[in-house]
Amino acid sequence: MIVTRFAPSPNGSLHLGHAYSAITAHDCARMGDGRFLLRIEDIDGSRSRSELADEFRADLQWLGLSWEDVPPQSTRLARYSEAAERLKATGLLYPCNCTRADIMATDPEMGPLGPIYPGHCRHNPPDPTRQKVAWRMDVAAAMEAVGPLTWIDERFGEQRMSADLMGDVVLVRKDCDTPSSYHLSATLDDAADGVTLVTRGMDLFMATHIHRLLQALLGLPSPHWYHHDLLVDDDGRKLAKRRGSPSLVDRRLAGQDGLILAADLRAGTFPAGLVLSHSLE
Secondary structure (H helix, E strand, O other), X not given: OOEEEEOXXXXXXXXXXXXXXXXXXXXXXXXXXXXXXXXXXXXXXXXXXXXXXXXXXXXXXXXXXXXXEXXXXXXXXXXXXXXXXXXXXXXXXXXXXXXXXXXHHOOOOEEOOEEOOOOHHHHOOOOOOOOOOEEEEOHHHHHHHHOOOEEEEOOOEEEEOOHHHHOOOEEEOOOOOOOEOHHHHHHHHHHHOOOOEEEEEHHHOOHHHHHHHHHHHHOOOOOEEEEEOEEEOOOOOEOOHHHOOOEHHHHHHOOOOHHHHHHHHHHOOOOOOOEEEOOOO
16 A cells, blocks of 8 residues: 655645645555555744644645644654664764854865765764754764665666765754754654655655665665655745745635646646756755
């Protein structure tokens, strides 16, 4: 059985890019007579707004989608902590107190997910008992520990795991309000929820290398992935809450027909100024 999920963060209203992603996940599950899950990723500290979860459900219903709710991330913190402790015990995590400004000051190499951490704290780790620290994964050591790995993307076929392209990513954040990074929490959640096909945008394609590595380290099953194209504006920028992309709730309250909108998105008929990006970046 195919099990997919849509996992929005309640830090702003959904927009058309979210609608396209939710419809993709929903339809992949339905074509396989499977299950489509809704998981609220609500551990973004003070930015998370609990009232938005019901708004999201109203948006999905307006689009004509049906789903199963699974527990939100805020109920899973103990699982994240337990996994982090297991990884620390292997010696594959190290404490880091570098800020983004510190990293940028070193003129770091840029990778597919942003600046690659130059490794200062890998060689000179701070004392985690004396200050707040993040915990990074020594990716090269982790790759050596697990050996060669592959993962399957339903569009692009078998991929060889190359997590080193992202550098030493943060798995446990310094901010205690957001204890787990996206990489760790999403990987654990997908396993716990029995997700067999992870559908998400092409902007997260390279992150999958890290997630496949974490699955191997933690003994988790490896699903298949399907990375869909992104809706972007005329300037090639993906839609984003922070740039004020028109929200679904605004369209819904204005009387737009959600079923027609969903049919248009499936057919590739997008509002003026929006196109699909086929880039792997």
